[in-house]
Amino acid sequence: MTLSILYRGVLSSCNYDCTYCPFAKRKDTRATMATDKQQVERFVAFIQQHQSVPHINGVEHFKIFFTPWGEGLIRKHYQQAMVELSNMPNVQKVAIQTNLSCTLTWLQKANKDKIALWATWHPGQVDRETFLNKCRQLDALGVMYSVGIVGFKETIEEIETMRTLLPKERYLWVNALKKQADYYNETERKRLIAVDPYVPYNMVYHESRGKACRTGHTVISVDGDGNIFRCHFIKEKLGNLYEDALDGILQPRTCTNDTCGCHIGYVHMNELNLYNVFKGRELERVEE
Ligand code: SF4
Ligand code: SF4
Numbered sequence: 244m245t246l247s248i249l250y251r252g253v254l255s256s257c258n259y260d261c262t263y264c265p266f267a268k269r270k271d272t273r274a275t276m277a278t279d280k281q282q283v284e285r286f287v288a289f290i291q292q293h294q295s296v297p298h299i300n301g302v303e304h305f306k307i308f309f310t311p312w313g314e315g316l317i318r319k320h321y322q323q324a325m326v327e328l329s330n331m332p333n334v335q336k337v338a339i340q341t342n343l344s345c346t347l348t349w350l351q352k353a354n355k356d357k358i359a360l361w362a363t364w365h366p367g368q369v370d371r372e373t374f375l376n377k378c379r380q381l382d383a384l385g386v387m388y389s390v391g392i393v394g395f396k397e398t399i400e401e402i403e404t405m406r407t408l409l410p411k412e413r414y415l416w417v418n419a420l421k422k423q424a425d426y427y428n429e430t431e432r433k434r435l436i437a438v439d440p441y442v443p444y445n446m447v448y449h450e451s452r453g454k455a456c457r458t459g460h461t462v463i464s465v466d467g468d469g470n471i472f473r474c475h476f477i478k479e480k481l482g483n484l485y486e487d488a489l490d491g492i493l494q495p496r497t498c499t500n501d502t503c504g505c506h507i508g509y510v511h512m513n514e515l516n517l518y519n520v521f522k523g524r525e526l527e528r529v530e531e
Contacts (some may be wrong), residue, residue: 244463245335246493247306247526248484249507250286251473252467254279255312259342263393266313280320280466284502285503287324289469289485294333300489307312309339309527310507312477316345328348329354337406338527343377344369350384359527360388365431375408382410389417394442401433406438414530415439419446421504441520441530448502449509455509456503474508476500 256271257264271279272318290307293299300345309327313320316339322323326349328337350358358524360381364374381388390409394417406415411442427435427446435442458464459473459481468471471492475501482492503509510517511526522531 244301244460245306246302246489247308247462247495248527249308249310249464250283251288251312251464251475252279252282254315254318257342258317258344259314259365259412260367261368262350269313271313272521276506279467280318280490281497283320283324283362283439285469285485286469287327290328291331294331296422302493304333304335304528306336307338309337309505311340311461314344315339316341316343322349324525325358326350326353331360336523336526340512342368343374347377347380347386348382350386355385355387359524359525359529360385360386361391362388362393362400363393366392366398370406371401371408377403378409378413381502387524389414389520389530391418391528393417394419394427394435396418396420396431402438405527410419414528416506416528416530417442418506421446421448429436441517444509444515444517445506449500449512449515451472451498451503451509451512452501453497455513456496456498456508457513458508460493463493463510474511476503476508477506497500 253275254271255266256269259265259391260267263291288304309315309321325337325339328334329471336356336357336359338361340361343362390413392398402417409415417435464472464475465484471484472478472479473481473496506528509515518525520530524531
């Protein structure tokens with residue numbers, strides 16, 4: 244069995260200044276950064292320690308997805324963690340959400356077959372050519388990545404332009420705005436679907452209560468202290484990665500929330516069949 248772990252530590256700072264984001268230009272204290280580093284290193288060590296053990300409670304491989312509040316990859320300890328994890332035989336995949344503002348040379352040391360980036364372009368923060376240049380560097384390095392953009396109405400033209408400039412095979416996803424019902428008119432909707440055929444999944448809050456979801460069974464969320472939750476959206480603690488056997492924790496479950504609206508959550512809902520779309524690359528959101 245492969246266990247996907249979504250890791251989110253205490254880091255909550257970013258070098259960008261997106262107007263809609265609570266982490267914009269936020270700075271973590273030195274103490275918080277030191278804690279984050281120590282916790283990430285502990286997590287990597289845990290995965291490392293379990294690579295010579297063929298099974299821990301039925302788990303043979305890990306897929307790791309760092310989903311930090313803010314930007315992690317401008318910090319050396321996340322770069323180091325990505326490189327180390329990608330080189331472990333018991334790790335199938337290590338991915339991270341990033342604004343791609345970091346340098347990329349550190350990726351040379353990573354196992355390119357296992358590392359992947361969920362890269363979001365923020366048009367108000369960095370110009371198109373600078374972002375595209377980073378994508379070209381990833382192509383040259385042979386690193387897998389998806390590109391995403393937040394689908395503000397006023398950004399649709401930029402999204403369409405980016406689609407024409409990225410290689411055809413590179414999936415460009417759109418995170419839809421959905422708090423306001425009917426935010427998009429029919430024309431805008433069609434324009435976004437022309438870019439991202441899977442954006443309709445992101446335009447709705449999926450009714451999820453009582454429905455089967457792989458989180459809590461083959462997918463878990465872990466914080467810096469090792470506390471285990473089934474996903475980032477249900478804060479009922481299931482146990483602790485460093486203290487508890489996973490036996491009694493990992494089991495098929497149904498959702499206890501009314502709805503699920505983020506890719507990192509609903510992609511694991513059984514009825515949406517999105518594993519058939521992403522074919523093992525559901526964490527980094529790379530469509531095959
Ligand atoms: S890049 Fe991401 S984390 Fe940073 S300010 Fe923008 S939305 Fe927030
Ligand atoms: S459907 Fe979403 S909210 Fe519900 S358990 Fe799955 S990931 Fe969590």
